[in-house]
Amino acid sequence: MKFSQIVISAFLLIGIxxxxxxxxxxxxxxxxxxxxxxxxKNSGVVFKPWGFNFLGKQDTLLEEYWGExxxxxxxxxxxxNKLGANVIRVHLQLSVYxxxxxxxxxEELKRLRRLLDLAQECGLYLDVTGLSCYHLAQVPKWxxxxxxxxxxxxxENFWRAIAETCxxxxxxxxxxxxxxxIITEAKAGEHPWLxxxxxxxxxxxxxxxxxxxxxxxxxxxxxxxxxTKAIRxxxxxxxxxxxVIPWAQIWPNAKPVFYSAEGAxxxxxxSVHFYPQAGKVKEAITALKVYDIGKxxxxxxxxxxxxxxxxxxxxxxxxxxxxxxxxxxxxxxxxAEHRKENDIRNAIIADFLVYWQKKAPAH
Numbered sequence: 001m002k003f004s005q006i007v008i009s010a011f012l013l014i015g016i017x018x019x020x021x022x023x024x025x026x027x028x029x030x031x032x033x034x035x036x037x038x039x040x041k042n043s044g045v046v047f048k049p050w051g052f053n054f055l056g057k058q059d060t061l062l063e064e065y066w067g068e069x070x071x072x073x074x075x076x077x078x079x080x081n082k083l084g085a086n087v088i089r090v091h092l093q094l095s096v097y098x099x100x101x102x103x104x105x106x107e108e109l110k111r112l113r114r115l116l117d118l119a120q121e122c123g124l125y126l127d128v129t130g131l132s133c134y135h136l137a138q139v140p141k142w143x144x145x146x147x148x149x150x151x152x153x154x155x156e157n158f159w160r161a162i163a164e165t166c167x168x169x170x171x172x173x174x175x176x177x178x179x180x181x182i183i184t185e186a187k188a189g190e191h192p193w194l195x196x197x198x199x200x201x202x203x204x205x206x207x208x209x210x211x212x213x214x215x216x217x218x219x220x221x222x223x224x225x226x227x228t229k230a231i232r233x234x235x236x237x238x239x240x241x242x243x244v245i246p247w248a249q250i251w252p253n254a255k256p257v258f259y260s261a262e263g264a265x266x267x268x269x270x271s272v273h274f275y276p277q278a279g280k281v282k283e284a285i286t287a288l289k290v291y292d293i294g295k296x297x298x299x300x301x302x303x304x305x306x307x308x309x310x311x312x313x314x315x316x317x318x319x320x321x322x323x324x325x326x327x328x329x330x331x332x333x334x335x336a337e338h339r340k341e342n343d344i345r346n347a348i349i350a351d352f353l354v355y356w357q358k359k360a361p362a363h
Contacts (some may be wrong), residue, residue: 005289007014007354009092010195011335014274015332018157018294022053024123025169025170026123026125026147026170026171027040027041027042027043027045028041028042028237028238029039029125029149029173029174029239030239030294031045031268031269031296031356032046035294035296036316036324037296037324038269038324038325040196042287045135047086048086048324048325049086049087049125049127049298049324049325049326049327049363050084050085050086050087050174050325050326050360051080051085051086051087051088051089051124051127051327051328052080052081052083052085052086052088052089052328052329053089053091053301053327053328053329053330054076054088054089054090054244054329054330054332055091055134055149055298056332057072057076057331058330058331059199059200059330059334061091061093062090062091062133063092063093063096063108063111066111066115067111069120069323073115073197073330074118075116076216076330076332077118077119077122077124078122079125079330079334080124080330081095081122081124081354081356082352082357083330083360084357084359084360084361085330085356085358085360086123086125086289087123087124087125087126087127087173087325087327088119088124088125088126088127088330089125089126089127089129089176089300089327090115090128090129090275091129091132091134091179091348092112092129092130092131092162093132093133093134093135094130094132094133094136094139094140094143094154094155094158095133095138095140095143096108096159096298097112097156098111098117098140098143098157098158099128101142101143101145101146101150101153101157102107102154102155102157102263104157104158104161109161109165112162112165112166112261112313113165113166113169114274116166116169116171116172117171120170120171124171124231125171125172125173126171126172127173127174127176127300127327128162128166128173128174128175128191129174129175129176129178129179129243130162130175130177130178131155131158131159131178131179131205132178132205133193133194133202133205134201134202135201135202136191136194136202139194140290144191144192145153146324147206148208148209148210151193151226152207152223155178155227156226156227156230157173159177159230159231160226160230160231160234162175162234163175163230163231163234163235163237164234164235166235166238167234167235167237168235168237168240168271172238173238173239174238174239174240174241174268174269175231175235175238175239175241176240176241176242176243176271176300177224177227177228177241178205178207178242179203179204179205179243180203180204180205180243180244180245181204181205181206181220181223181242181244181258182194182195182204182205182206182207182245183207183208183211183216183219183220183257184206184209185209185210185211186206186209186250192206192209193205193206193209193244195295196208197283204245207220207223207266207290208223216257217257217260217262217263218262218351219322220222220257220258220260220262220263221262221263221266222312224242224258224263224267225263225266227241228267229265229266230311232279235237238243239268239269240266240267240268241267241268241269241270241271241298241300242258242259242261242267242271243271243272243273243300243301244257244271244272244273245258245273246273246274246287246288246290246291247274247354248286248287248291248331249274249280249283249284249287252283252286253305254290255290256290256293257289259291259293261293264295267295268295268296268299269295269296269297270291270295270297270323271297271298271300271304271305272288272291272292272300273299273300273301273308274287274288274299274301274302274315274319274359275301275302275303275307276304276306276307276312276315277306277307278306278307278308278311279305279307281307281314281315281318282318283312284315285294285315285318285319285322288319288322288323289322289345292322296324296325297322297323297325298325298326298327299319299323299325299326299327300327301328301329302316302326302327303328303329303352304348304352309351309355310332311351313359315354316343316359328352328356330353331349333346333349335354336349338350338353
C-alpha cells in the first residue's frame with residue numbers, strides 16, 4: 001500500500017532473529033493436531049509466520065511489471081529473505097487471470113507458478129491472496145456489471161484456476177480468499193462493489209451489496225463455504241483463510257462475521273489486519289482477543305501507520321501468545337535505498353525495516 005502520509009512519532013529497536021536459510025528445503029505448513037499453531041508437516045517443527053505484504057515496487061502492482069522486469073522481483077524476494085521473512089503475502093488481481101467469466105489467461109498462470117518457484121529458491125512461503133481489484137480502471141466492465149450470484153461464479157472460477165496452478169507446490173503457505181471483504185449496501189455515488197481507497201487503490205471489496213433479508217453471517221458463511229469447497233476439490237492440502245478488518249478495534253462490541261461459527265468451520269486459521277492507534281495499544285490487543293476462536297491467528301497486516309514504532313513493538317509483544325504470526329509491509333526498496341532518499345518518510349520506513357529484521361524469529 002502507499003504510505004505517503006505516514007508519520008511516526010518515535011521508534012524502538014529491539015529483538016533478535018535469524019534469516020531463514022534458502023538452502024533448507026521447504027516443508028508443507030499444516031495446523032498442529034491440537035489446532036492451536038502451525039507446524040512443518042515432515043519435521044513437526046513449530047512454524048511462526050513472519051514477513052511482508054509485497055504489492056510490488058511502491059505505487060505499483062507486482063503483476064504490472066513481472067513480465068519485463070523479472071530481475072527486480074528476484075531482488076525484492078532475496079532482500080525480504082535477508083530481512084528475516086519466511087512468508088510473503090502477494091495480492092493477485094482478478095483482471096490479470098480472468099479474461100472472461102469462465103476463461104483464464106494461461107500465460108499469467110504460468111507466471112504465478114514462476115513466482116512460486118522463485119519463493120522456493122529464496123526459502124520463502126507465499127500467502128496467496130486472491131480476487132483483488134485494487135486499480136479501479138483495470139477492473140473489467142463485465143465483472144462490475146454482474147449480480148452477486150454470477151460474481152460468485154467468477155470468483156469460484158478464479159480460485160479453481162489458482163488452486164490448480166499452486167497445488168502441490170511447497171512454497172504455498174496459504175490461500176487468502178480476498179483482502180478485507182465486507183457485506184454492505186453501497187451508498188449513493190459509491191462504486192457498487194469497491195471501497196477502501198488508499199493511495200489510489202481500492203483495498204476493500206463487497207461480496208454482497210444487497211442483504212435481502214439475509215444476515216451478514218449467513219452471507220459470509222455461504223461465500224466462504226463455496227470458495228473453500230471449490231479450492232478443496234482441486235487442492236485438498238494447502239491452508240485457507242480470509243484477511244479481515246478487525247471491526248472490534250473500532251466498535252468494542254463487534255463480533256466476527258467471517259469468523260463466526262458458521263463461516264470459520266471452513267477456514268484453517270484466522271487472519272486479521274491490525275494498525276494500532278497511538279495511545280491505544282491495549283485496546284488493539286483487547287480487540288485481537290475477539291478473534292481468538294480456537295484457531296491459529298495471523299496478524300496478516302500491521303505497520304506503525306498511526307502509532308510510533310515503540311507502540312507497534314508493544315503491540316507485537318502484547319499479541320505474542322495470542323497470535324502465531326505477523327506480516328507487515330515491504331515497499332520494494334532496501335534499507336540503504338530508503339536512507340538515500342534523505343527524507344522523513346523514507347527514514348521512518350528504513351528504521352522500521354531495521355526493527356523488523358532484528359525482531360524476526362529464528363527459523
